[in-house]
Amino acid sequence: MQSFELLSQxxxxxxxxxxxxxxxxxxxQPNEYxxxxxxxxxxxxxxxxxxxxxxxxxxxxxxxxxxxxLFHNFTLIHDDIMDKAPLxxxxxxxxxxxxxxxxxxxxxxxxxxxxxxxxxxxxDFLKPILHLFNQTARExxxxxxxxxxxxxxxxxxxxxxxxxxxLKTSVLLAASLKMGAILGGSGERNQNLLYEFGRKLGIxxxxxxxxxxxxxxxxxxxxxxxxxxxxxxxxxLLIHALETANAGQLEELKQLxxxxxxxxxxxxxxxxxxxxxxxxxxxxxxxxxxxxxQHLDDIAVLSKRKQPLTDLARFLVQREH
Amino acid sequence: MQSFELLSQxxxxxxxxxxxxxxxxxxxQPNEYxxxxxxxxxxxxxxxxxxxxxxxxxxxxxxxxxxxxLFHNFTLIHDDIMDKAPLxxxxxxxxxxxxxxxxxxxxxxxxxxxxxxxxxxxxDFLKPILHLFNQTARExxxxxxxxxxxxxxxxxxxxxxxxxxxLKTSVLLAASLKMGAILGGSGERNQNLLYEFGRKLGIxxxxxxxxxxxxxxxxxxxxxxxxxxxxxxxxxLLIHALETANAGQLEELKQLxxxxxxxxxxxxxxxxxxxxxxxxxxxxxxxxxxxxxQHLDDIAVLSKRKQPLTDLARFLVQREH
Numbered sequence: 013m014q015s016f017e018l019l020s021q022x023x024x025x026x027x028x029x030x031x032x033x034x035x036x037x038x039x040x041q042p043n044e045y046x047x048x049x050x051x052x053x054x055x056x057x058x059x060x061x062x063x064x065x066x067x068x069x070x071x072x073x074x075x076x077x078x079x080x081x082l083f084h085n086f087t088l089i090h091d092d093i094m095d096k097a098p099l100x101x102x103x104x105x106x107x108x109x110x111x112x113x114x115x116x117x118x119x120x121x122x123x124x125x126x127x128x129x130x131x132x133x134x135x136d137f138l139k140p141i142l143h144l145f146n147q148t149a150r151e152x153x154x155x156x157x158x159x160x161x162x163x164x165x166x167x168x169x170x171x172x173x174x175x176x177x178x179l180k181t182s183v184l185l186a187a188s189l190k191m192g193a194i195l196g197g198s199g200e201r202n203q204n205l206l207y208e209f210g211r212k213l214g215i216x217x218x219x220x221x222x223x224x225x226x227x228x229x230x231x232x233x234x235x236x237x238x239x240x241x242x243x244x245x246x247x248x249l250l251i252h253a254l255e256t257a258n259a260g261q262l263e264e265l266k267q268l269x270x271x272x273x274x275x276x277x278x279x280x281x282x283x284x285x286x287x288x289x290x291x292x293x294x295x296x297x298x299x300x301x302x303x304x305x306q307h308l309d310d311i312a313v314l315s316k317r318k319q320p321l322t323d324l325a326r327f328l329v330q331r332e333h
Numbered sequence: 334m335q336s337f338e339l340l341s342q343x344x345x346x347x348x349x350x351x352x353x354x355x356x357x358x359x360x361x362q363p364n365e366y367x368x369x370x371x372x373x374x375x376x377x378x379x380x381x382x383x384x385x386x387x388x389x390x391x392x393x394x395x396x397x398x399x400x401x402x403l404f405h406n407f408t409l410i411h412d413d414i415m416d417k418a419p420l421x422x423x424x425x426x427x428x429x430x431x432x433x434x435x436x437x438x439x440x441x442x443x444x445x446x447x448x449x450x451x452x453x454x455x456x457d458f459l460k461p462i463l464h465l466f467n468q469t470a471r472e473x474x475x476x477x478x479x480x481x482x483x484x485x486x487x488x489x490x491x492x493x494x495x496x497x498x499x500l501k502t503s504v505l506l507a508a509s510l511k512m513g514a515i516l517g518g519s520g521e522r523n524q525n526l527l528y529e530f531g532r533k534l535g536i537x538x539x540x541x542x543x544x545x546x547x548x549x550x551x552x553x554x555x556x557x558x559x560x561x562x563x564x565x566x567x568x569x570l571l572i573h574a575l576e577t578a579n580a581g582q583l584e585e586l587k588q589l590x591x592x593x594x595x596x597x598x599x600x601x602x603x604x605x606x607x608x609x610x611x612x613x614x615x616x617x618x619x620x621x622x623x624x625x626x627q628h629l630d631d632i633a634v635l636s637k638r639k640q641p642l643t644d645l646a647r648f649l650v651q652r653e654h
Contacts, residue, residue: 036475036478036479036482038478038481038482039474039475039478090437090438090441093434093437094434094437094438113414113415113481114478114481116411116414116415116437117411117415117474117477117478117481119441120411120440120441120444120474121471121474121475123441123444123445124444124467124470124471124474125471127448127463127467127470128467128468128471130463131460131463131464131467135456135459135460138456138459138460138463139452139456139459142448142451142452142459142463143452146445146448146449146452147449149445149448150442150445150446150449153360153438153441153442153445154357154360154442156438157357157359157360157435157438158357160359160434160435160438161357161359
């Protein structure tokens with residue numbers, strides 16, 4: 013069993029090369045630029061770990077992992093256009109650097125390239141993996157659409173937000189693991205348990221992400237605390253606060269959202285704390301994390317094979333009491 | 334052997350239904366709207382004809398044909414964004430009606446849906462078809478990029494324009510036929526001959542399209558003659574004129590391109606005729622059409638099986654002397 017760090021290094025060795033032809037450079041150079049911006053490469057490593065949970069890593073697992081990482085980068089390039097994001101990882105986004113038309117087409121061809129890597133999977137496994145990949149890709153698009161829709165909506169219910177997060181973030185983590193498991197020759201029951209592990213881990217991760225944006229230690233968190241609050245972003249925290257605040261708190265919260273007072277972050281955080289949103293979020297995160305680990309426990313392989321996944325989950329989502 | 338008309342009707346029977354789930358309707362309704370705008374459905378019928386050239390049409394040929402048509406519509410939705418086209422087939426384009434973000438994401442999910450249909454192809458044929466589909470999809474994106482690049486370039490050589498047309502238009506026609514042939518159990522030699530038939534037919538079609546825009550009968554052509562000239566579009570005609578005009582004609586042509594005199598179309602057409610661009614274009618079209626038919630002739634099946642393809646080619650590209 014190999015650790016996340018080791019597999020991540022090995023994946024980088026496979027992945028860090030040119031993925032596209034030289035010409036037309038106006039199309040392909042933007043993609044190579046974007047891929048060089050890096051990233052944690054969590055999803056491809058999940059493919060490899062899903063494979064290794066059941067068997068030695070197969071040659072074509074690296075192709076699958078590459079496909080998944082390219083797919084993820086396709087979604088980032090197009091999401092950045094839709095979100096009008098100027099920067100990603102501190103560098104210019106593709107559309108900012110090269111224009112929207114190029115970013116649109118570069119994203120398209122990044123997706124096609126993902127399918128090119130996918131098509132190299134052994135014939136026995138290609139069909140079920142392609143099926144899951146397609147379903148997941150469609151769900152990720154749906155998640156992005158719900159996200160854009162919810163931005164325009166005044167009220168979003170917790171279950172709607174949860175489903176959006178699931179589609180936009182969780183299903184790709186879950187599918188990465190499951191596609192790896194398919195390549196590992198796993199049976200369907202184990203595949204599905206692993207999928208559920210990934211799905212719930214993804215939700216726990218997002219709850220934590222929302223939590224840290226409001227309550228995180230700025231030094232550890234690495235970005236400005238309260239960014240979501242300033243942007244009126246609908247998060248687990250804000251949605252729960254709006255659903256549980258009393259009449260006075262609700263009025264105050266709505267005024268804070270409508271206006272932009274200089275102490276907006278402090279004021280909103282105070283209401284969050286009064287509503288015990290912070291405690292609720294930690295409980296919610298722990299609930300999903302516990303459920304994720306339960307699914308992992310239920311998978312019928314020796315626990316020592318599961319160790320890297322356990323470690324990774326604990327690294328991504330810290331258990332808090 | 335079934336005619337284009339019959340196969341087109343049968344394809345419409347399969348295709349004219351909802352291809353997407355109900356929700357999120359903000360994402361899927363735009364796609365259903367666009368698909369209802371119709372079209373000649375040439376590419377899916379080419380898949381069916383490619384299959385039927387070698388065997389009875391298989392069940393999964395309809396899935397392949399649907400995938401190809403959805404892929405084609407994906408390219409139209411995204412090209413319309415890039416070209417800032419307000420209308421298609423006389424109706425609002427997706428980005429005009431629903432906004433650019435929705436059109437971007439709707440196009441993405443249309444492409445994913447194409448792969449969903451593709452994944453239903455029988456396991457024996459899935460891998461080679463997916464391989465060709467991916468290669469073609471990438472080439473079509475490259476063609477669109479060259480097209481955008483050439484718009485900004487002052488001079489484009491004929492061989493560059495030809496390659497762009499090949500990528501943007503021909504390879505999908507060619508691949509549609511070849512993917513059908515793969516499903517029909519055809520050998521590689523016949524597959525490749527059929528691909529070349531489609532590739533050259535596509536070029537002949539584009540030469541004709543450029544020709545008709547300048548020299549076509551407005552009544553028969555169905556759109557304003559000279560549109561390409563007014564838009565300074567680089568076409569087979571303009572590129573050849575710029576390459577063959579004498580010094581005086583060249584100077585005049587460049588001034589007409591730079592300016593927009595009221596009689597621009599007439600003036601440019603006069604130079605085209607003086608340079609015999611019209612005769613040259615007809616010869617070029619006939620050359621590609623003849624070569625296309627030579628490839629079709631060389632395919633080792635009974636000629637009566639080829640009849641629908643011959644008819645379709647003659648319908649799409651009229652031989653002129």
